[in-house]
Amino acid sequence: MSQDIDAVLSAWPRQADEVQTRLIAAGDGREVLQIRIDLGLLQLEVSDRPDGERPHGFPTYFAYLKSLAERRNKPLVLNEQQCAEADREFVQYYHRRVGWLSLRRFDSAVADADHTLAFMDFVRDHSPAEEYTRAHEQYRGFVLFHRTQAAAAAAVEREKPEEAIDEIRAGLSQAGGEDGTESEMIQTLERMEQSLREMHGIDATLREQLERAIAAEEYEAAARLRDALRQRE
Numbered sequence: 001m002s003q004d005i006d007a008v009l010s011a012w013p014r015q016a017d018e019v020q021t022r023l024i025a026a027g028d029g030r031e032v033l034q035i036r037i038d039l040g041l042l043q044l045e046v047s048d049r050p051d052g053e054r055p056h057g058f059p060t061y062f063a064y065l066k067s068l069a070e071r072r073n074k075p076l077v078l079n080e081q082q083c084a085e086a087d088r089e090f091v092q093y094y095h096r097r098v099g100w101l102s103l104r105r106f107d108s109a110v111a112d113a114d115h116t117l118a119f120m121d122f123v124r125d126h127s128p129a130e131e132y133t134r135a136h137e138q139y140r141g142f143v144l145f146h147r148t149q150a151a152a153a154a155a156v157e158r159e160k161p162e163e164a165i166d167e168i169r170a171g172l173s174q175a176g177g178e179d180g181t182e183s184e185m186i187q188t189l190e191r192m193e194q195s196l197r198e199m200h201g202i203d204a205t206l207r208e209q210l211e212r213a214i215a216a217e218e219y220e221a222a223a224r225l226r227d228a229l230r231q232r233e
Contacts, residue, residue, distance in 0.1 A: 005040070012036055019102040035099050042095055046108070050092040061089045062119040069126065076126050083132060086123055090116060090136070097146055106154035113147035144174055145185040152192060161196050162205040162232070168193040169208075206232060 014020070020036035023046070033050075035042040044050035048059040058064040065086070069076040078086065093116050100109035120136055120143070127133040148171025155164035168189050175186050196202065204212070206229045213222040 009040060012041070014038060019098055021099040021102040023103065033096060033099050033103075035095060044092070044096050044099065046096075049089065050096045055085070060115070061085050062115065062122065065122065065126075069122075078123070078126050078128050078132075080128075083128065086119070090119065093119075097143075101146065101150060104153070104157075106150040106157065109150035110147055110154065113143055113150065116143050117147065141175060141182040141185060144171055145182075145189070147171065148189055149192075152189075152196075156196070160232075161200040162202060162207075165193055165196050165202060165205050166207050168196075 012020070012022075014036055022034050023031055024034055026032045031046050033044045033046055035044070045052040049055070049061070055061040056064045058067065065076070065078075065082065093112050097109050097112040097116070100106070100112060117140070120140055123136055124133050127136075148168055151167040151171075152164040155161070155167055172186060172189055172193075175182065175189075206225055210222055210225040210229060213219075213225055
C-alpha cells in the first residue's frame with residue numbers, strides 16, 4: 001500500500017488564515033479528525049488521547065498521573081520526563097479543541113477544554129518549580145475563553161439563550177489579569193453576552209434573578225426561582 005499522501009494534500013489545498021478541519025472515516029471505519037496545516041495534515045482520534053496512545057494503559061497521560069499520585073505515600077512532584085509528557089498532551093488537546101470549534105462541535109470542544117483545565121490544576125498542584133507553573137498558567141485564560149465560547153454556542157444551538165448568558169457570566173467570573181490578549185477575550189465575551197440579551201430581550205436570567213432574590217433575602221421568591229431553574233435544566 002502506498003504511503004504517499006501527495007494526492008490527499010493536493011485535493012485539500014491549504015488556505016491561509018483559516019482553520020481547515022474535517023471528520024472522515026478511517027480505513028477500519030472509525031471516525032477521525034483531520035486538520036490541514038502548512039506542512040501537511042494532522043490526524044487525531046476523536047475520543048480519549050488525540051494520538052490514540054494509552055500511556056501506561058490509561059486513556060490519557062493525565063489519568064495516569066492522577067492514578068500515580070493517588071497510589072503514592074507522599075506528594076507527587078513531577079519530574080522532567082513527566083513534565084515533557086504532560087506538555088505533549090496539552091498540545092494535542094489544544095489542536096483537537098481548535099478543530100472542534102472549527103467544525104462547530106461545541107460539546108466536544110467543551111469536553112476537551114475541561115480536560116485541559118483539570119490537567120492544568122493538577123500540574124499547578126504538583127509542579128516542580130514556579131517557573132513551570134507560570135509557563136502553563138499563562139494559557140489558562142485562553143483555554144477558559146474557548147470553553148466559554150463553546151458552551152455558550154452550544155446553548156444557543158439548543159435554543160436556550162438564558163443558559164448561554166449564564167455560561168458567559170460563569171466564564172467571565174473566572175477571567176482576570178491585565179494581559180492585553182486576555183482583555184480582548186473578555187471584551188469578546190461581553191459583546192456576545194450583550195448581543196444575546198438584546199436579541200432575546202433578556203434583562204436578567206433565572207439564575208441572575210435567583211442570585212438577586214437571595215441577596216435581598218427574598219426567600220419565597222428564591223424558592224420559586226430555584227424550582228423554575230431546576231425545571232429548565
